[in-house]
Amino acid sequence: MTTKVLICDDSGFARKQMARSVPDGWDVEISFAENGQQAIEQIKQGNADVMFLDLNMPVMDGYQTMQVIKEQDLPTMVVVVSGDVQPEARTRMMKMGALDFIRKPVDNKKLTTILTQYGIYTGDGKATERAKTAPPAEKTTDPLTEKLDAYREMANVAMGQAGEKLAQLLNQFIDLPIPNVNLIETTELHMAIAEISRNESVSAISQGFLSAGISGEALLIFNDSNFANMVKLLNYKHTKLNNQLELEALMDVTNIMVSACLTALSDQLNVKFTHNHPIVLGQHCGLDDLLNTNVSRWNRVLAIEIGYAIKSQSINFDLLLLFPDRSIDLMFDKLVKVVE
Known part of the structure; x- marks a missing residue:
């Protein structure tokens, strides 16, 4: 069964990096959001069985996004992927319902361990083929x-x-x-x-x-x-x-x-x-x-x-x-x- 994955990050570079870190063996359909507001819309459309969520974003940041997910009981499993790795940041997000917290840049071994721990994916963590097949995270020619x-x-x-x-x-x-x-x-x-x-x-x-x-x-x-x-x-x-x-x-x-x-x-x-x-x-x-x-x-x-x-x-x-x-x-x- 295909898992719908949403990557929410204001950086196209980071979205691309995250998409190419997804294990090759995981059957996924990947979508993207540039901020929390877009992410909430995507979740409500059923495009986020699993969401990888950044914290520091414009419009609606990760904390605000997680609060909306909690208050509205939206159907998604959230893994935070952030450069802010302070213990308090982790604690705040976990209290609001995030599954876990990954430090940027993403480590494939850590990602696979978390996915396995929560029964989301069990298999090899290699992402060598994903780098070739991941959808483009942004459309820019500049x-x-x-x-x-x-x-x-x-x-x-x-x-x-x-x-x-x-x-x-x-x-x-x-x-x-x-x-x-x-x-x-x-x-x-x-x-x-x-x-x-x-x-x-x-x-x-x-x-x-x-x-x-x-x-x-x-x-x-x-x-x-x-x-x-x-x-x-x-x-x-x-x-x-x-x-x-x-x-x-x-x-x-x-x-x-x-x-x-x-x-x-x-x-x-x-x-x-x-x-x-x-x-x-x-x-x-x-x-x-x-x-x-x-x-x-x-x-x-x-x-x-x-x-x-x-x-x-x-x-x-x-x-x-x-x-x-x-x-x-x-x-x-x-x-x-x-x-x-």
Whole structure:
């Protein structure tokens, strides 16, 4: 009997990756949804015996989608497939009725184990033929759109792993956004990310990284109003706020976030990054000054902005990943190999 499978993810790259991870021996009919609203419509039409559901999506995210499924008792078995792997994210979704939780990018062995555990599919987990026969996840002929989508999904996975590490360190739930990805001229960078600073005073750390052919810089940017609460969460012995304590907090969070991000990027691109020591770009200064000083040597840049939040503590800060033009196409080529 054919099982109707729905893959719900806002990324065409991720939908394609998920479709090609479905075991060859599983008799399925695959459909796609780009957000939770589309997914609910598909479930009501009977197209989702099993649904693989992302969490971070526009229109209706995974949490909202799962809540509707629970409230309306809709007939589908949900497996969450997400870059956000914080324990609280898993707990929230399982309480609403999700069967299980898979970390992106999908591991075929883990997927098959879950399907077997719930009696959905029993058989070989290989997906070598599925990669050839899976239906297209999107219809686009725009190369730039395809590239930005791949970069956004790459960032989504890296963002989730960094968020997980920070959540463990601070014992807090980290709200994760949809990464903002732009391919722009360096001269346009300050305009494209002007919302980061909102004309507030900021402090920032930069850390460069390098592999064979791919390089970039990671910038962790704090609005200065966030420091007091962050220092409290870090449980330093000395809690009287001063420039030195702020710098220590900035360095500690940078080490956690950038290290986790680079590990996730390394795994996805199949490269090994080395990274420089963190550099203080400035404390209590304007963001434009920081950017103009440190990225003016590049022409075109891939800018990935990730706005993290700890809502319970009124903390917001940004991680900015910048890749120069010479790295951009090489990254895409390496990402595409994953789903081909």
